[in-house]
Amino acid sequence: MSRLTHVTSGPYAPPAPARELTVVSADGARLHAEVHGPADAPPVVLAHGWTCSTAFWAAQIRELAADHRVIAYDQRGHGRSPASSACTTRALADDLEAVLAHTLAPGERAVIVGHSMGGMTVMAAAARPRFRAHAAAVLLCSTGSSRLVAEARVLPLRAGGPRSWLTARVLASRAPLGPVTPVARRILKYATMGPGSAPHMVEACARIVHACPRAVRHAWAHVLAQLDLDQGVRELDVPTEIVAGTADRLTPPVHARALAAALPHPLGLTELPGIGHMTPVEAPELVNGKIRALVAAYVTGAPEAAGADGPERIKEGS
Numbered sequence: 001m002s003r004l005t006h007v008t009s010g011p012y013a014p015p016a017p018a019r020e021l022t023v024v025s026a027d028g029a030r031l032h033a034e035v036h037g038p039a040d041a042p043p044v045v046l047a048h049g050w051t052c053s054t055a056f057w058a059a060q061i062r063e064l065a066a067d068h069r070v071i072a073y074d075q076r077g078h079g080r081s082p083a084s085s086a087c088t089t090r091a092l093a094d095d096l097e098a099v100l101a102h103t104l105a106p107g108e109r110a111v112i113v114g115h116s117m118g119g120m121t122v123m124a125a126a127a128r129p130r131f132r133a134h135a136a137a138v139l140l141c142s143t144g145s146s147r148l149v150a151e152a153r154v155l156p157l158r159a160g161g162p163r164s165w166l167t168a169r170v171l172a173s174r175a176p177l178g179p180v181t182p183v184a185r186r187i188l189k190y191a192t193m194g195p196g197s198a199p200h201m202v203e204a205c206a207r208i209v210h211a212c213p214r215a216v217r218h219a220w221a222h223v224l225a226q227l228d229l230d231q232g233v234r235e236l237d238v239p240t241e242i243v244a245g246t247a248d249r250l251t252p253p254v255h256a257r258a259l260a261a262a263l264p265h266p267l268g269l270t271e272l273p274g275i276g277h278m279t280p281v282e283a284p285e286l287v288n289g290k291i292r293a294l295v296a297a298y299v300t301g302a303p304e305a306a307g308a309d310g311p312e313r314i315k316e317g318s
Contacts, residue, residue, distance in 0.1 A: 049116025
């Protein structure tokens with residue numbers, strides 16, 4: 001579709017899929033999905049975040065598809081999935097279940113990776129039978145389950161009612177983002193990425209985010225502002241690892257620490273100094289390594305590969 005303006009060369013250019021398909025969700029919503037890699041390889045399912053698309057996972061797909069079957073889909077209204085009037089966490093869960101049912105064989109289990117709203121999608125689906133039948137392990141990147149607006153640090157103001165009020169209105173703004181200009185890149189980098197993010201990373205994220213229709217951005221911002229998936233975290237009864245950036249202004253590490261404390265089977269929390277909200281783009285090698293370890297531990301064997309003996313907290317680079 002013409003609205004897709006992602007980069008076309010380099011490590012963040014989306015690879016061509018082996019197969020494209022349309023998945024129909026419970027309410028009839030149509031979702032664009034892609035399958036990359038060998039058909040008989042261990043599966044990984046990727047759920048992207050607010051204002052993003054399958055293009056967000058280019059660095060993961062490019063590396064993992066050599067020996068994994070990587071399944072990515074566009075959340076409703078994002079990328080090549082048409083917009084829907086149903087913007088709810090229930091719809092997110094329905095969509096993930098539909099993707100799992102459509103792309104995995106009965107009883108086949110996958111590592112499921114969620115970034116930001118994709119992680120919230122996993123929490124929303126945690127108690128669903130189809131999710132539990134297909135989820136071998138989960139990786140949550142830069143996400144939270146509640147109090148998103150109250151904890152966000154996008155605006156340099158003291159925490160409290162005025163900051164929350166302004167943050168909610170900024171995130172839900174209907175204003176068009178316009179073309180990707182130097183000013184637009186600086187704004188996006190400040191709001192969503194770490195200060196050391198390389199220009200090609202910022203460019204890739206800016207093109208993806210600016211491609212999201214403003215009505216879709218506005219509708220889902222309201223859902224995120226009212227989010228309460230704390231019960232979903234407690235019901236996420238599969239081995240789960242967490243990655244967070246210490247410079248994340250949208251979902252600061254307080255969310256990751258709360259998740260680690262509430263999950264039934266936490267494998268560990270890795271906090272990345274200086275990394276922002278876009279962890280799969282800003283730290284692709286680490287995220288890819290986490291996915292590989294989870295697949296080795298919970299899909300193909302060797303539990304010790306993912307540190308399955310219990311939770312731990314790691315600060316990379318400290």
